[in-house]
Amino acid sequence: MFALVDCNSFYASCERVFRPDLRTKPVVVLSNNDGCVVALTKEAKNLGVKMCDPWFKIEREFKQKGGIAFSSNYELYGDISSRIMSILEELAPKVEVYSIDEAFLDLTGISHCMNLEEFGRTCQKQIMQYTGMPVRVGIGPTKTLAKAASYGAKRYPTTQGVLDITDLYRREKLMTLMPVNEIWGVGRRLNKRLISQKVLTTFDLINMNIEQVRKQFSIMLVNTIRELKGESCIPLDSAPSPKKQIVVSRTFSTRVTELDYLEEAVSDYAARAAEKLRKEGKTCKMLSVFIRTNPFRKQDIQHREIRSFSMLYPTNDTRDLIKHAKLLLKDLYKEGFNYNKAGIMLNNFFDETTYQLDLFKKKDRNSKDFKMMALLDQVNKSSLGQISFLAQGIKKEWSMKRQLQSPRYTTSLKDVLVVN
DNA sequence: TCTGGGGTCCTAGGACCC
DNA sequence: TCTGGGGTCCTAGGACCC
Numbered sequence: 001m002f003a004l005v006d007c008n009s010f011y012a013s014c015e016r017v018f019r020p021d022l023r024t025k026p027v028v029v030l031s032n033n034d035g036c037v038v039a040l041t042k043e044a045k046n047l048g049v050k051m052c053d054p055w056f057k058i059e060r061e062f063k064q065k066g067g068i069a070f071s072s073n074y075e076l077y078g079d080i081s082s083r084i085m086s087i088l089e090e091l092a093p094k095v096e097v098y099s100i101d102e103a104f105l106d107l108t109g110i111s112h113c114m115n116l117e118e119f120g121r122t123c124q125k126q127i128m129q130y131t132g133m134p135v136r137v138g139i140g141p142t143k144t145l146a147k148a149a150s151y152g153a154k155r156y157p158t159t160q161g162v163l164d165i166t167d168l169y170r171r172e173k174l175m176t177l178m179p180v181n182e183i184w185g186v187g188r189r190l191n192k193r194l195i196s197q198k199v200l201t202t203f204d205l206i207n208m209n210i211e212q213v214r215k216q217f218s219i220m221l222v223n224t225i226r227e228l229k230g231e232s233c234i235p236l237d238s239a240p241s242p243k244k245q246i247v248v249s250r251t252f253s254t255r256v257t258e259l260d261y262l263e264e265a266v267s268d269y270a271a272r273a274a275e276k277l278r279k280e281g282k283t284c285k286m287l288s289v290f291i292r293t294n295p296f297r298k299q300d301i302q303h304r305e306i307r308s309f310s311m312l313y314p315t316n317d318t319r320d321l322i323k324h325a326k327l328l329l330k331d332l333y334k335e336g337f338n339y340n341k342a343g344i345m346l347n348n349f350f351d352e353t354t355y356q357l358d359l360f361k362k363k364d365r366n367s368k369d370f371k372m373m374a375l376l377d378q379v380n381k382s383s384l385g386q387i388s389f390l391a392q393g394i395k396k397e398w399s400m401k402r403q404l405q406s407p408r409y410t411t412s413l414k415d416v417l418v419v420n
Numbered sequence: 421t422c423t424g425g426g427g428t429c430c431t432a433g434g435a436c437c438c
Numbered sequence: 439t440c441t442g443g444g445g446t447c448c449t450a451g452g453a454c455c456c
Contacts, residue, residue, distance in 0.1 A: 031424035038424070056422040072424085099456045187454045218430070220454090247426050255421095296423055306450095343425090 001107040001116070001139070001166070002236065004146040005088060005123055008134045008154075008161075010101035011039035014077050015070050017132040018409045018417060026067040030055050033251055033401055034071055071402035079410045083131050091123055096236050104143055106236045120162035136161035140171070143234045144227035147184040148174060148202065175202040175228070185224045190217070202228060242349075243280055248273045249343025252398040255294070256339045262291060263326055264393030269344040270325040271392055274318040277346055278377060283314035286348040287321060289328040294340035303337045306345075314350040317369055318376070321346075322391050 011029035026044035028037045037053045081100045094106035120137035138150030152174045153163040165171040181191040223233045248269040292304035307328045407415035
């Protein structure tokens with residue numbers, strides 16, 4: 001038996017936690033560069049705002065109607081998230097932190113001694129009391145069904161945010177009402193194909209012929225159907241799995257045509273990626289760089305390309321990564337394009353501690369280089385200041401804007417709320 | 421003028437091998 | 439004229455998730 005605990009409009013609710021005056025106001029949170037809407041409260045939804053709406057298109061009307069917008073403040077959201085997760089860890093024996101605002105719980109055991117709906121309400125109450133975050137809880141025999149229940153809890157106000165669909169009758173009722181595109185694992189493309197075969201609701205889907213589905217679609221959809229029928233195929237994964245890939249990418253605040261600026265940006269991303277890699281305790285062998293123009297500017301000629309390089313020895317040294325990233329970029333770069341985004345990807349990871357010895361090249365893991373990177377991370381983590389490489393740029397004119405950001409209420413002493 | 425970022429998994433196709 | 443079959447591994451791209 002599984003539960004899914006899901007925060008309501010998470011980022012927007014985080015902003016409300018410290019601004020009780022916004023409790024009934026329409027609130028949206030914007031992506032980097034204040035580009036588009038990534039979270040919105042139901043009041044904002046009622047004004048016609050949709051997820052992913054470009055901010056510049058809705059800004060005027062939204063403000064006129066009394067809406068409030070925030071740039072994203074990931075430091076704040078991450079902190080509130082981890083507080084919620086630790087509350088859940090005390091309530092349930094096993095927890096899988098699925099994303100910043102969602103967790104699956106394993107309810108085996110609990111179902112013997114407690115009514116599950118009641119358990120859901122307890123979660124809701126405690127999280128509200130300790131953090132001020134509104135959540136909903138979906139309960140079912142598989143993860144996909146718990147997700148479906150969570151959809152039901154959102155969609156139908158009479159549930160008051162908790163829905164248990166262990167009961168077969170309730171489950172089928174929900175499935176006849178739930179459109180296929182709301183199912184976990186059915187995205188835009190699949191939805192389109194399913195609709196063309198007159199599969200509109202979840203109930204239609206579970207009545208499809210499994211063999212047909214396997215042939216026409218994929219094993220993934222087959223598993224989804226099995227899960228919807230109550231057969232658990234996706235286990236709870238309580239240990240965070242080690243990363244297989246690290247990506248750092250940003251859109252620029254301005255259009256960039258010069259190689260110099262791109263080099264700065266890509267070096268900066270390489271440095272951040274190297275930092276993440278070291279935090280994972282890994283080295284990588286493969287590095288890719290990509291750049292692209294703005295696909296929304298139809299009047300511009302477009303260029304998007306990615307190029308990869310496999311290094312001779314796995315590394316997590318910032319200087320190695322910057323060096324190779326710049327070389328790849330030089331290969332990619334073409335004059336006369338308005339670039340608006342660049343990024344770097346690291347793949348093919350090795351454990352930092354297990355090192356493939358080389359017959360001809362002696363490289364000690366305790367070398368000066370290794371110590372230097374450790375020191376770099378230590379300083380950057382502390383409040384002493386930031387060390388960066390010159391290649392990362394000084395002014396960073398391409399870097400993103402965040403004009404509407406809230407204070408770091410919980411992670412910076414100087415931003416702590418003062419009560420008079 | 422202004423449209424996000426970071427992940428995972430699956431699949432098809434090519435290279436290569438015997 | 440006629441040019442195999444089967445397997446593995448890797449990669450790029452698609453689809454999906456939040």
